[in-house]
Amino acid sequence: VWGCLVAGVLAMAARYLHLPNAVSPGTAFLSLFGAIIVIYAYFLMNRVEGARHRSEQVSRTDAxxxxxxxxxLNEAAEGWLCASATSPHPLVVMFADLDNFKMVNDTKGHAEGDRVLVQIATTLRECLRSSDLVARYGGDEFVLLLPEITLGEAAHIARRIQTAVHDWFVDNALSCGISIGFTAVPPAESDLEKVLATVDHLLYRSKAERAGNGIRQVELPDYSVT
Structure with a gap:
């Protein structure tokens, strides 16, 4: 594109110089040079902006x-939490944690562990609605945001996820599972990390009591779900 535009400018300049009342060659050269500089600056700015946008995308995406x-997740959640404050159904947050995942890395290697994480990400996407959001929170932990949904519907999705993940682990001869905790976010709550910390803590206790592979609905302090 850059080459085509420069060629176009040169062609126009050549025609301009052959006009009867054309300005001097020096003035024409300066005008042409200025036009090239402007075009180059425009494309340079576009490239810089594109590189900045790609860099921001990379910084928000799990490689x-x-x-x-x-x-x-935290950047996206800001808008979701604001929108849920006026919704008839609160935003539901799920925290999913793989069970016995360390065993995969220790016995089969990190390449196999990576394959498991990629598959879990795919399974989570497939089990969610198009309006939902899923993020890798870190390690073998995933966070899901489900807007405009009841807790009963969220529980159904959690069971669907657990069944799909369990079946894949069985098919691949892996003794792993997934534990899921979820809650409805109070309309006045704007701190996702605070919500996740509560769900994670109670899910950890639940896993210790039941040896993992469970689903737990959490009610946040001072918030009752009808």
Whole structure:
């Protein structure tokens, strides 16, 4: 594109110089040179802006799974939490944690562990609605945001995820599972990290009591779900 535009400018300049009342060659050269500088600056700015945009996208995306990373999740959640404050149904947050995942890395290697994480990311996407969001929170932990949904519907999705993940682990002879905790976010709550910390803590206790592979609905303090 850059070459075509320069060629076009040169062609126009050549025609201009052959006009009867054309300005001097020196003036024409300066005008042509200025036009080239302007065009070059325009394309340079576009390239810089494109590189900046790609860099921002990379900084928000998990390189392994292609999901949003923790930073991308927190940035996206700001708008979702604001929107849920006026919704008839609160935003539901799910925290999913793989069970016995360390065993995969220790016995089969990190390449196999990476394959598991990529597959889990794919399974989560397939089990969610198009309006939902899923992110890799870190390690073998995933966070899901489900807007405009009841807790009963969220529980159904959690069971669907657990079944799909369990079946894949069985098919691949892996003794792993997935534990899921979820809650409805209070309309006045704007701190996603605070919500996740509560769900994660209670899910950890639940895993210790039940040896993992469970689903737990959490009610946040001072918030009752009807």
């Amino acid at each position: 392994l799974t292609g999901l949003l990373n923790r930073r991308g």
